[in-house]
Amino acid sequence: MKLKTFLRIPPVADCGVGYYRQWLPLKTAEDKKKLEMKxxxxxxxxxxxxxxxxxxxxxxxxxxxxxRWADIMYYARNDVPQYIAEAGGVxxxxxxTQQIYKPLVLDIDDNxxxxxxxxxxxxxxxxxxxxxxxxxxxxxVFDALTVSTENLKNxxxxxxxxxxxxxxxxxxxxxxxxxxxxxxxxxxxxxxxxGEIRLGWTGSAAHWENLKHIEPVIYKILDNFPQxxxxxxxLFGDLFSNQKYIQEGRIxxxxxxxxxxxxxxxxxxxxxxALAPLCDNDFNRAKSNLRLLEYASAKFPVIxxxxxxxxxxxxxxxxxxxxxxxWYDAIEDLIKNEDKRKNLxxxxxxxxxxxxxxxxxxxIWLNALTExxxxxxxxxxxxxxxx
Numbered sequence: 001m002k003l004k005t006f007l008r009i010p011p012v013a014d015c016g017v018g019y020y021r022q023w024l025p026l027k028t029a030e031d032k033k034k035l036e037m038k039x040x041x042x043x044x045x046x047x048x049x050x051x052x053x054x055x056x057x058x059x060x061x062x063x064x065x066x067x068r069w070a071d072i073m074y075y076a077r078n079d080v081p082q083y084i085a086e087a088g089g090v091x092x093x094x095x096x097t098q099q100i101y102k103p104l105v106l107d108i109d110d111n112x113x114x115x116x117x118x119x120x121x122x123x124x125x126x127x128x129x130x131x132x133x134x135x136x137x138x139x140x141v142f143d144a145l146t147v148s149t150e151n152l153k154n155x156x157x158x159x160x161x162x163x164x165x166x167x168x169x170x171x172x173x174x175x176x177x178x179x180x181x182x183x184x185x186x187x188x189x190x191x192x193x194x195g196e197i198r199l200g201w202t203g204s205a206a207h208w209e210n211l212k213h214i215e216p217v218i219y220k221i222l223d224n225f226p227q228x229x230x231x232x233x234x235l236f237g238d239l240f241s242n243q244k245y246i247q248e249g250r251i252x253x254x255x256x257x258x259x260x261x262x263x264x265x266x267x268x269x270x271x272x273x274a275l276a277p278l279c280d281n282d283f284n285r286a287k288s289n290l291r292l293l294e295y296a297s298a299k300f301p302v303i304x305x306x307x308x309x310x311x312x313x314x315x316x317x318x319x320x321x322x323x324x325x326x327w328y329d330a331i332e333d334l335i336k337n338e339d340k341r342k343n344l345x346x347x348x349x350x351x352x353x354x355x356x357x358x359x360x361x362x363x364i365w366l367n368a369l370t371e372x373x374x375x376x377x378x379x380x381x382x383x384x385x386x387x
Contacts, residue, residue, distance in 0.1 A: 003370055006070035007039035010083060011057060013076035015045040019259060020169050020290065021107050021148065022074060028172070028362040035366060038066050044259040063090065067102060072373045074105045074146075079112070079131040079138065088141040101380035103372050106142040107167075111155055114282035118209040144372045146365070151286040151308060163375075165368035169288045170361040173353050176297035179263045189231075189254060190270045197335050200231040200271035200300075202254070203291065210277045210284070210305075211239055217327045222250055225335055231269055267298040272341060273334050276304035277327070285309070289356075292318065296352035301344035303330045317348040 005026060009018035019042075026037045040058040047055050067073060067090050075087050087104050094100045113132055115125040124131050139145070139160035146167045147153050153164045184190035192198060199218065201211065211232075218230050222245055231252045232240060245251040257265035274295040278284045285308040292310055295302050304310045306320040319334065321327040334341050 002033070003035045003366075003373060004069060004071040005035055005037045005369060006066050006073045007037055007042070008063070008073060008075040008087070009039060009042045010076060010078045011047070011055075012078055014041070014043055014047065014055075016259060016262075017109055018042055018076055019044065021109050021146075021167075022076060024172060024358055025167065025170070025362045025365040026074075028358050029366050032362070034362075035369075038069065040066060046258060060086070067094070070102060072103050072105065072369055074107065074369065075142070077106060077108050077135070077138075079125075079135040081134055084134060084138045084141055095380075099384065101376055103143040103376035104141065105144050105146060105369065105372055106138065107146045108152060108156065109148045109288075111152060111283055111286035113155075114286065116209055116281065116283050118212075119206045119283070121206065143376055144368075146368060148288045149286055149309065155286065163372070165364075165372075167364050167368060168356060168361060169290045169293065170356045170358040171293050171297055171352075173297065173357050173359065176263055179267050179297075180299065182264070182267070184268055184270070187268050189265075189268045192270065195227045196229055197225070197227055197272045198229050198231055198270060199273050199275060199331065200269055201275045201277075202233045202266065202269065202294070205234050207234065208237060208239065209279050213279060213324070214275065214277045214327050215239055217324050217331065219245075220328060221331050221335075225332075228335065231271065263297070266294050269298075271295075271298070271300045273331060274298075274300035274302045275331075276302055276310065278305040278307045278310065280305070280307050289313070292348070293352050293356050296345075296348045299345045299349050301334060301341040302348060303327065303334065313348065313351065317344065317351050319344065 007022050007026060009022060023039060023042055026035065029035045030037050040062060041055045043055050063086070073087065073091065091102055091104050094102050112125040112135055115122050136159055139156070139162060142162065144162050145156060145164045147156065147164060148167065148169050150166055153166050156164055199221070218240065219242065221228055222230065229250045229252065230240065231254050233254050233256065240251050242251060254265070254269055276291050276295070287309045289309045289312045292302055292304060292313060303319045303321055306322060310318065319330045321330040
């Protein structure tokens with residue numbers, strides 16, 4: 001039997017969250033004919049269908065139609081009462097009216113209870129916020145959880161007795177290797193000045209605190225090594241706003257990419273040294289190593305913080321740096337050592353492709369959902385016998 005799976009990805013997760021955590025692994029399983037899936041209104045963050053019509057959150061009737069078909073329901077996290085009530089209500093309807101059990105699974109990809117004040121999401125997920133309260137309350141509604149890291153599993157294990165499965169973020173390496181073969185010679189981003197060594201960072205505005213840690217280091221590097229430049233994405237307030245370097249083209253803000261085009265931009269930025277600073281706090285310890293996987297897929301050597309998610313790699317594959325002088329020394333060393341940059345990038349690429357490949361790791365999701373379904377059916381049948 002192929003498990004029929006309904007993916008519920010709300011607008012707040014219609015982005016990389018929904019893609020990496022649900023759509024990619026289950027679409028891979030479906031392509032391999034291991035399960036069937038239906039997903040309402042996932043648009044890769046574009047919020048429009050192929051005809052250009054704006055997507056809307058599905059109606060109760062639309063959801064009911066898909067749930068009627070499904071064996072199991074897989075929901076992205078959305079910490080509001082109406083969304084949680086919808087999930088439990090749909091499941092309970094089938095229990096009461098048809099004596100059919102359709103288990104509910106919740107995916108969680110961040111420890112929202114540790115959200116930092118520097119994160120734009122802090123307005124919604126500050127301590128004692130309603131979103132945080134509903135996040136914990138939702139644990140009593142869902143039958144099981146999937147999470148991206150062991151850290152998240154450990155945290156949520158203290159708040160629920162529901163089974164929790166770790167499903168690590170993984171990449172479509174066939175797609176990424178196809179991008180590596182592309183010719184970017186005519187790309188404005190890819191071109192470099194003679195002798196230029198490009199440092200870079202990619203990510204979202206949620207990383208202000210992490211980038212602030214290395215801002216003085218980058219300025220010192222630019223001062224001391226005139227062949228260096230620094231490229232970055234995101235919105236960071238007053239970070240990296242030195243007008244002299246901006247006007248000289250040595251600090252460059254790269255454009256955002258749509259989700260479908262992201263693998264291309266990820267390679268097109270053409271970093272010689274990729275940076276992944278991460279402050280050591282509860283929020284960051286729960287994060288995954290996805291940034292390193294992205295860099296690895298483009299064959300960039302990486303300097304990163306020795307924080308829990310990045311310790312999944314060794315100092316043979318990345319360079320670790322904590323204090324500001326360590327960051328400076330690590331960057332200086334790689335600027336001066338092209339062979340070391342090449343060796344690190346190859347080692348990181350090889351390990352990441354082997355261990356975080358969705359072509360293999362989709363089975364982790366498939367096995368988890370299958371086990372959840374089978375156990376729920378057995379438990380439900382036993383409960384019916386006792387009535």
